[in-house]
Amino acid sequence: xxxxxxxxxxxxxxxxxxxxxxxxxxxxxxxxxxxxxxxxxxxxxxxxxxxxxxxxxxxxxxxxxxxxxxxxxxxxxxxxxxxxxxxxxxxxxxxxxxxxxxxxxxxxxxxxxxxxxxxxxxxxxxxxxxxxxxxxxxxxxxxxxxxxxxxxxxxxxxxxxxxxxxxxxxxxxxxxxxxxxxxxxxxxxxxxxxxxxxxxxxxxxxxxxxxxxxxxxxxxxxxxxxxxxxxxxxxxxxxxxxxxxxxxxxxxxxxxxxxxxxxxxxxxxxxxxxxxxxxxxxxxxxxxxxxxxxxxxxxx
Numbered sequence: 001x002x003x004x005x006x007x008x009x010x011x012x013x014x015x016x017x018x019x020x021x022x023x024x025x026x027x028x029x030x031x032x033x034x035x036x037x038x039x040x041x042x043x044x045x046x047x048x049x050x051x052x053x054x055x056x057x058x059x060x061x062x063x064x065x066x067x068x069x070x071x072x073x074x075x076x077x078x079x080x081x082x083x084x085x086x087x088x089x090x091x092x093x094x095x096x097x098x099x100x101x102x103x104x105x106x107x108x109x110x111x112x113x114x115x116x117x118x119x120x121x122x123x124x125x126x127x128x129x130x131x132x133x134x135x136x137x138x139x140x141x142x143x144x145x146x147x148x149x150x151x152x153x154x155x156x157x158x159x160x161x162x163x164x165x166x167x168x169x170x171x172x173x174x175x176x177x178x179x180x181x182x183x184x185x186x187x188x189x190x191x192x193x194x195x196x197x198x199x200x201x202x203x204x205x206x207x208x209x210x211x212x213x214x215x216x217x218x219x220x221x222x223x224x225x226x227x228x229x230x231x232x233x234x235x236x237x238x239x240x241x242x243x244x245x246x247x248x249x250x251x252x253x254x255x256x257x258x259x260x261x262x263x264x265x266x267x268x269x270x271x272x273x274x275x276x277x278x279x280x281x282x283x284x285x286x287x288x289x290x291x292x293x294x295x296x297x298x299x300x
Contacts, residue, residue, distance in 0.1 A: 008191075008279060009279070010105075010106045010279060011277055011278050012277050013277060013278045014102070014276040015275040016028070016273065016274045018068050020065055023070070027099055027100060028090065029092065030057075030058040030088065031094070032057065032094070033056060034048070035048055036048065047253065048253075051252065052250045052251065052253040053118075053251045053259075054074060054084040054086040054249075054250055055080050055085050056248070057086075062074075062085050068272070069271065070247075070270070070271040071268050071271075072086065072248065073266045074086040076266075084251040084252070086249045086251060088246065088248035088250075090244055090245065090247075091245045101242035102242060102276055103240065103242045103243070104193055104194065105277055106191045106276065106278075107143060107190045107192070107274075107275075108187060108277070109123045109188045110185065110271065110273050111185070111186065112185050113182045113183065113249075114249065114264075114268055114269060115146060115150070116148055117149045117260045117262065117263050118148050118252050118258050118260065119250075119251065119256060119263065120145065120253055121144075121145065121249045121250070121267075121269045122246070122249075123142075123143045124140065124141060124143055125140070125142075125190075125245055126140055127140075127238065127241050127244075128242040129241065129242070132214045132215075132233050132241075133216040133223065135163065135167065136159035136160055136164070136167035136169070136238075137161065137163045137167070137223060137238060139212075139238035139239050140157075141157075141197065142156060142158070143156065143199070144156070151182050152182075153174065153175055153176065154173075154186075154188065155171055156190070156207050157169055157171040158197060158212060160212040160239075161212075161223070162217065162223030162224055162226065166215075166223040166225045167223065170212070172209070185272070186201055186202055187202050188200075188201060189201070195210060195235070195287030195289065196208065197209045197210075212236075212238075213232050213235075213237075214237040215231045217231050236286055236287075247269070249269045251267075
């Protein structure tokens with residue numbers, strides 16, 4: 001007779017092992033520039049909305065594939081008024097066409113990333129369609145990011161709530177074991193199921209999240225904090241829609257601050273593989289929202 005909790009089984013459904021000599025354009029596209037045009041406000045948003053300092057390119061100096069490794073390289077150089085260049089890859093074309101999206105699953109990145117004041121490497125996921133409204137009403141899942149000057153920690157974050165400025169986030173912080181740093185090889189993983197998101201490092205579970213909410217309501221074009229059950233999109237929104245993958249190395253911004261003279265460039269994120277799995281047997285019923293709270297109720 002079997003005893004104990006049965007181990008979840010996963011089946012590989014998509015991967016990039018970076019076996020060629022260039023980025024596989026059937027799997028990845030590039031963000032270019034230092035910002036984006038917000039069609040809702042009819043304005044240009046510099047610094048990707050975070051006051052970031054880099055200009056993203058698709059040049060070999062910033063992104064390359066060799067020896068089954070992808071390298072994203074941030075350089076201290078001037079381009080189009082920016083003091084740094086880097087690269088941001090995503091499984092979605094710039095015109096919005098999906099290259100790869102997934103609702104639920106296991107998302108795995110084996111990587112080593114740069115650190116130093118002002119460095120902001122990230123492995124993350126965004127919604128293919130803003131079904132519930134603009135960021136962050138439709139969600140964001142951060143598999144891995146760091147505060148640049150803290151190489152012994154990794155962060156796992158979800159963004160949710162209403163559209164800006166009424167978005168919310170929950171960030172989990174994990175101290176890497178055994179004196180390891182993010183510049184060492186690690187496997188960063190998210191297991192995403194209906195009503196539950198889990199973060200793992202090198203196969204070890206270190207955080208679980210079972211609470212979030214999504215509100216599409218706006219006042220004067222801006223998102224608002226949900227105050228009534230009727231304002232909330234059905235659970236487990238927004239994390240019940242297809243998301244695509246993103247990998248980048250940002251420089252500066254309102255999260256890590258500006259680089260200082262001790263920050264080393266070039267700064268390289270090296271990725272060994274990206275693998276996505278489906279749960280064998282499916283995902284079952286939606287898990288209830290955590291700790292008995294209704295979606296619009298904050299922690300006491």
